[in-house]
Amino acid sequence: MGFEFRYLTAAITLVLGLTGAAHADQLADIRKAGVLRAAVFDSNPPFGLVDEKTHSLVGYDIDFAKAFADKIGVKLELVPTNPANRIPLLTSGKVDLIVADITITPERAKVVDFSTPYFVTGQQFLVPAGSPDKLDGYATARIGAVKGTTGEQALKTRFPQARVLSYDDVPLALASLRNGSVQAITQDAEILAGLLAAAPDKDKYRLLPELLSKEEIGVGVKKDETALLAEVNKILVSLEQDGQAGQIFERWFGKGTKAPEPRNFKIVAP
Amino acid sequence: MGLDFTVVVRNLDYLLWGRLAEGELGGLLLTVIMAVSAGALSLLLGITLAVIAWRYAAIPRKLLFLWAELIRGVPLIFVIFWLYFLVPALFGGGIPNALSVILALAWFSSAAIMHSVLAGLQALPCSQYEAGIASGFTEFQVLRWILLPQALKNLIPSFVGLFASLIKDTSLAFIVNVPELTMVASQVNSRTQLFPTEIFLSIAALYFILCSVLSLIARSISNR
Numbered sequence: 001m002g003f004e005f006r007y008l009t010a011a012i013t014l015v016l017g018l019t020g021a022a023h024a025d026q027l028a029d030i031r032k033a034g035v036l037r038a039a040v041f042d043s044n045p046p047f048g049l050v051d052e053k054t055h056s057l058v059g060y061d062i063d064f065a066k067a068f069a070d071k072i073g074v075k076l077e078l079v080p081t082n083p084a085n086r087i088p089l090l091t092s093g094k095v096d097l098i099v100a101d102i103t104i105t106p107e108r109a110k111v112v113d114f115s116t117p118y119f120v121t122g123q124q125f126l127v128p129a130g131s132p133d134k135l136d137g138y139a140t141a142r143i144g145a146v147k148g149t150t151g152e153q154a155l156k157t158r159f160p161q162a163r164v165l166s167y168d169d170v171p172l173a174l175a176s177l178r179n180g181s182v183q184a185i186t187q188d189a190e191i192l193a194g195l196l197a198a199a200p201d202k203d204k205y206r207l208l209p210e211l212l213s214k215e216e217i218g219v220g221v222k223k224d225e226t227a228l229l230a231e232v233n234k235i236l237v238s239l240e241q242d243g244q245a246g247q248i249f250e251r252w253f254g255k256g257t258k259a260p261e262p263r264n265f266k267i268v269a270p
Numbered sequence: 271m272g273l274d275f276t277v278v279v280r281n282l283d284y285l286l287w288g289r290l291a292e293g294e295l296g297g298l299l300l301t302v303i304m305a306v307s308a309g310a311l312s313l314l315l316g317i318t319l320a321v322i323a324w325r326y327a328a329i330p331r332k333l334l335f336l337w338a339e340l341i342r343g344v345p346l347i348f349v350i351f352w353l354y355f356l357v358p359a360l361f362g363g364g365i366p367n368a369l370s371v372i373l374a375l376a377w378f379s380s381a382a383i384m385h386s387v388l389a390g391l392q393a394l395p396c397s398q399y400e401a402g403i404a405s406g407f408t409e410f411q412v413l414r415w416i417l418l419p420q421a422l423k424n425l426i427p428s429f430v431g432l433f434a435s436l437i438k439d440t441s442l443a444f445i446v447n448v449p450e451l452t453m454v455a456s457q458v459n460s461r462t463q464l465f466p467t468e469i470f471l472s473i474a475a476l477y478f479i480l481c482s483v484l485s486l487i488a489r490s491i492s493n494r
């Protein structure tokens with residue numbers, strides 16, 4: 001959570017306080033409006049990306065957002081965003097839900113409420129082949145991370161001596177690993193796996209098995225919207241039970257994908 | 271690593287007009303529309319304010335200068351941020367994201383245009399104004415028929431510089447995910463992940479062409 005971001009949130013909270021824009025029940029408002037507005041990524045495959053042929057937003061997060069709208073029985077409006085803007089979008093009332101690969105953290109939980117996790121992962125290091133195996137070997141290295149992500153925070157906490165360089169997206173971070181500006185880059189395991197699988201020079205790099213931190217991805221809901229949060233949790237559990245959650249995972253992380261990985265979590269009631 | 275521009279060719283329609291077929295403007299087309307509408311708005315606002323500052327040299331001019339100072343002292347990207355998040359929070363949403371960026375750009379550029387136009391008016395010899403008044407024109411008629419036409423013609427090179435900046439500043443809309451040229455290029459880059467050089471070189475060329483066309487049009491107008 002960056003410096004500017006905290007100021008922005010403070011400003012928005014102030015404005016909301018002044019205008020008294022808080023609603024009693026957002027779920028009722030969504031049903032009344034007939035539209036569910038979800039903040040999703042447009043540049044973060046496979047969670048959210050623009051499809052090359054249809055030019056529509058697709059991805060793991062988008063499939064979940066569609067399922068929420070279907071089950072609530074309303075239309076879905078996708079609001080594309082980036083890591084730094086997703087919480088302000090929710091707090092300023094421009095969206096109803098954040099379904100944008102957002103990791104549950106205590107700091108973020110002060111500003112938004114989180115659903116039960118619908119994706120569990122960890123952050124790994126991508127390094128040039130022949131680099132040290134242990135993460136501790138990078139305690140004083142220059143390490144690339146993506147701006148506004150938990151990986152950036154985890155690095156600063158675990159390796160205060162390391163020089164953390166923040167990039168706007170993963171391709172930029174990889175580019176700086178290629179040209180030697182950083183000795184490692186960190187991001188969620190499957191994003192790095194996908195990146196590596198697509199790279200023409202993949203033999204020159206490898207993923208370290210050790211995890212920097214465990215990441216649980218949840219749906220972000222505005223604070224104290226208990227009815228909406230309960231509905232989201234109920235839908236998530238039902239998607240797990242009827243197998244849809246598994247199908248969505250299979251579509252984006254299964255055998256047919258660029259970077260297949262096993263599903264070693266289940267969505268459970270909070 | 272050799273450059274492979276097929277990624278640009280494959281995504282050219284998306285880069286040029288985004289999801290136009292689905293009724294959503296995007297890409298280069300949206301960049302042009304944003305630049306043209308922000309340019310027109312800022313010209314209108316800037317000239318109006320310059321006329322006020324010219325006519326009322328006392329307190330109104332001081333207030334307008336202070337206002338321009340405030341705008342110029344803040345990075346444009348902040349103005350874009352505020353309009354994107356605070357306007358919906360204050361007025362309950364409703365304005366499209368691209369429009370909020372157009373308003374931010376127009377507001378920002380109008381301050382520079384006001385200063386330019388005022389300087390252009392003041393640069394004309396006093397005798398122009400005096401001759402107009404002596405011939406029985408009202409103050410407004412002097413401005414409308416004698417001063418503004420000359421000043422605006424002299425200001426064309428300065429406007430070209432401001433509008434070229436404006437075209438390039440539309441790329442700041444990527445910070446709020448408005449699908450203009452820079453944003454759609456970064457979407458394509460994030461999906462393909464391997465061709466950032468090719469993609470961003472190509473869109474830099476598109477911006478360059480756009481700004482060159484503007485210069486050519488301006489030159490033909492001032493030669494007329």
